[in-house]
Amino acid sequence: MYSTRPVKIAGMGYYVPPNVLTNFDLEKMVDTSDAWIQERTGIRERRLAGRGVTTSDLAKEAALACLKDADVSADQVDLIIVASASPDHLFPATACIVQHAIGARGAAAFDMEIGCTGFIYALATGAQFVASGMYKKVLVVGAECLSRLVDWSDRTTCCLFGDGAGAALLVEGEAGEGFLAFHLGADGSGGDLLSLPAGGAKMPASRETVDKGLHYIHMEGKAVFKFAVKIVDLAVTKVLEKCGRTPQDIGVLIPHQANLRIIESACARFGISKDRVMVNIDKYGNTSSASVPIAMCEAISEGRIKKGDLVVLVAFGAGLSYGSAAIIW
């Protein structure tokens, strides 16, 4: 059933909640400083969903902005994929909640959970449905409320994450435009380095898990950092190889916004100057599977991505997982 139909992005949208939490606010909450956070991560502030606002609400706003950008109505959408490490519930799928919220009555809907790599995996999955001809319009959303999963007394993680959502609508394109290649991967041996230990089937929530804080994000920051530097290098190299391009061909690199030092290391490795990489970690922190689509939307609105540019997306995260995509815009 697989064919070679080209697949492109017909529109994009994002949403970040209005509440800003600055590093100076964090100084009042834990033993940290604006200087430490900026120097070690590049983050100055992040957005937090307000009381009662959740992942599906952010996803809905991003989805509606995306459909508006693509000039497509919700009832034309065939499939919704929501990538999230912080879904509203274990079930029902957040994608089903979004389907109802935006009025995409006829759309199939499912979630993907592969940590911060989620949006790239979801793009690759959604693109297969369009490439095969099974669906014509696939809405891919990355949405997170990680602020709900963070221990706000743990300075090693609470300064890193933020809330937000981004979305892309995938449709059939013309030859020579759209997705050229994807490269996806995982190394499950590193699963314990970044995890939410309790709340699933292995360790159901109990008084004990709550007392021990096992329902919060646990991360071995240094080990994840080392993995990230190595894997961004591999993921970008592989996706360029698959489409016969070189780092010099990259018009704009859109990396997952987890740590400015990881991004700078990739730029140094590939000889990518500041004007060819999108960085907005200073404003939003790590929004996990929302970070790549939010960065891409801002790159587009700032005029940094032009028609015909080779755009490379790259992300990594819990799993451990990684993925990259090459697109002719």
Ligand SMILES: CC(C)(COP(=O)(O)OP(=O)(O)OC[C@H]1O[C@@H](n2cnc3c(N)ncnc32)[C@H](O)[C@@H]1OP(=O)(O)O)[C@@H](O)C(=O)NCCC(=O)NCCS
């Ligand atoms: C988390 C991270 C920023 C920590 O930076 P680091 O340079 O590795 O710092 P370390 O963990 O070695 O900690 C250095 C010191 O700073 C302290 N520290 C940690 N967090 C701190 C904070 N928010 N404020 C002040 N000090 C802090 C540590 O306790 C440690 O103190 P010690 O030397 O007295 O033990 C970094 O490891 C990182 O970004 N890792 C990757 C995370 C990531 O990308 N995760 C998401 C994947 S999708």
